[in-house]
Amino acid sequence: MEISFKSKRILVTGAGKGIGRGIAIELWRAGANIVALSKTRSHLESLQQEYPSIDIVDVDIADWEKTRRVVESLGTFDALVNNAAIAICEPFLNASVSSYDKTFDINVKAVLNISQVVARNMIDNKVQGAIVNISSQASKAALKDHAIYSASKAALDGLTRAMALELGPHGIRVNAVNPTVIMTEMAKVGWSEPARANEMKAKIPLGRFGEVSEVVNAVVFLLSERSSMITGVELPIDGGFLAT
Template sequence: MEIYSFKGKRILVTGAGQGIGRGIAVELWRAGANIVALSRTRSHLEALQSEYPSIDIVDVDVSDWEKTRTAIESLGTFDALVNNAAIAICEPFLTSSSSNFDRTFDVNVKAVLNISQIVAKKMIENKIHGSIVNISSQASKAALKDHAIYSASKAALDALTRSMALELGPHGIRVNSINPTVIMTAMAKVGWSDSERCKEMLSKIPLGRFGEVSEVVNAVVFLLSDRSSMITGVQLPVDGGFLAT
């Protein structure tokens, strides 16, 4: 028996070319959803589609407000949305630059506002009781060295999530965020290969390990499903207890 079924549901997943976003798109596809996968990198999308031909793909840089708006408007109506696209530029607070601040907030916050506005408006017009999940981070809740801009962007995303939940709730649209710790994507395995850096972070996680992509995917699928029908406006840590310490 299927635990989750999204048969007949149309779902947009951003940042779906690789890592967590790809994992989310594939798992929702397996559960019967009609997936539109969005990414900036065409080659990643083509690799995804070659493996899962029924997944539709769209390449656009979400930091470009107008191009993104045009692209999303053309895609029609969705039953659910996962805002996963993000960038992380790590640099010390004292040398954080204006350009990196703008780039980070354009992708991590402004693009979520932009895409969600269009998707939510169409949900309302079509009386769809939809679900939106924003992928945030433990960095929104706890200070991490050299993450000043990234942490600020994810804290802003959490606040945006709560505001969206408040205003979209009366239309039957739920909005939540997932706040993961370090997740072992291919990129993270390279970034956390330094044993001392890795040891320091692991010492702050009660479960004593980093997360797997599937563990974030499982939480996203739950929050998109009817099994979380009374849950909205929450920030759900998937962090092995990092934020509990």
């Protein structure tokens, strides 16, 4: 199934590495004009070295006002992928207010902020666009030491549904994907220890963790016209974890 984003302009957050980098590259390969946003300039520069036509923007999306100004300055987009996130793994009884604030600032508030700017520009320019939020299986199932992270991703799922409801009349589709463990640098924080990793894999009917490409493929589909009647969904990419 060939999907083209020729002449489409797409913003990808957290695009310096991991899943976000994979999404940016695949959308670029499909013909999109990509703006890659990340906090870490060096990651973006390495991406642009490989793909010189990808535009890069570095900003700390925890800073509401600065992020708003930066995203507004970027103009109109046809699609947005809210991928940037952090994971702070702490036992529930030790979970701190600073970890809570940091996590929700990035995983929820920044998505609201960036999506507001992008969606308003879509509406003003009569663009019937698409937004995909990168959530997690942790929004649907309890995972040890993931209390704050799970809460943030559950909030993101709720935000996704609300966005789909209110932006649908403008022709803007909003969906989320909910991957299982994808062994990026962020995932290694919680899943690098072999015993813990094997315990999780035993709960996944397919018996393995996911690959970055498997998340990328789902995101590309949800951004494309191939999914033109799909909005407000939370799509598990979990090898059957949530089915058990």
